[in-house]
Amino acid sequence: xxxxxxxxxxxxxxxxxxxxxxxxxxxxxxxxxxxxxxxxxxxxxxxxxxxxxxxxxxxxxxxxxxxxxxxxxxxxxxxxxxxxxxxxxxxxxxxxxxxxxxxxxxxxxxxxxxxx
Amino acid sequence: xxxxxxxxxxxxxxxxxxxxxxxxxxxxxxxxxxxxxxxxxxxxxxxxxxxxxxxxxxxxxxxxxxxxxxxxxxxxxxxxxxxxxxxxxxxxxxxxxxxxxxxxxxxxxxx
Numbered sequence: 001x002x003x004x005x006x007x008x009x010x011x012x013x014x015x016x017x018x019x020x021x022x023x024x025x026x027x028x029x030x031x032x033x034x035x036x037x038x039x040x041x042x043x044x045x046x047x048x049x050x051x052x053x054x055x056x057x058x059x060x061x062x063x064x065x066x067x068x069x070x071x072x073x074x075x076x077x078x079x080x081x082x083x084x085x086x087x088x089x090x091x092x093x094x095x096x097x098x099x100x101x102x103x104x105x106x107x108x109x110x111x112x113x114x115x116x
Numbered sequence: 117x118x119x120x121x122x123x124x125x126x127x128x129x130x131x132x133x134x135x136x137x138x139x140x141x142x143x144x145x146x147x148x149x150x151x152x153x154x155x156x157x158x159x160x161x162x163x164x165x166x167x168x169x170x171x172x173x174x175x176x177x178x179x180x181x182x183x184x185x186x187x188x189x190x191x192x193x194x195x196x197x198x199x200x201x202x203x204x205x206x207x208x209x210x211x212x213x214x215x216x217x218x219x220x221x222x223x224x225x226x227x
Contacts (some may be wrong), residue, residue: 003160003222006158032213032214034214041222042220043204043217043219043220044159044204044215044217045217046214046215046216046217049214076156091156093158093159095159095215097213104149104160104161104164105161105162105213105215106156107151107159107160108158108159109157109158110156110158112156
């Protein structure tokens with residue numbers, strides 16, 4: 001149980017285009033989903049916290065107009081990188097907390113974004 | 117923002133040896149968690165230790181927590197080649213369930 005999926009696993013796009021990444025909790029309802037970014041050989045940096053039905057809370061320094069987050073249901077959150085540029089190339093990982101749980105976050109497999 | 121540092125940044129050992137990784141953090145915490153990440157993959161939750169606990173075991177893993185020093189250690193005993201991965205500590209503070217990750221330790225276990 002407690003499986004989180006991400007789609008797509010890899011995406012390559014041209015500079016200036018927008019990319020949408022989906023994060024789904026497959027077998028549980030997630031009140032909260034988190035989005036992280038990870039550059040090569042670095043740690044995970046929290047970008048935003050997403051609660052179902054409300055606006056996401058962004059960490060300091062993360063542009064909310066560039067990284068649009070929608071959490072429309074208890075099983076789906078999406079991250080849209082708008083007008084992507086090469087510096088947005090990174091590994092994006094989502095996680096979800098179980099409706100009935102509190103402390104443990106379940107992580108998706110990640111999405112590798114390459115902007116040419 | 118990152119909570120603190122982990123050391124060593126990289127660790128290379130032989131199969132059968134023990135691996136110890138350390139994590140330091142800056143603020144008071146509710147709990148501290150350890151995760152493993154295989155190259156280019158998502159994270160796997162290993163163990164959670166609460167702020168009022170000092171030691172916890174899970175299989176070949178042993179985690180200690182010293183809140184007075186704001187530090188934690190992860191010991192992997194009798195390491196295997198399959199333990200090769202990056203290991204991250206992450207802390208949870210305050211009323212939010214946000215994880216703040218340390219810099220990570222890259223462990224290589226050689227057969």
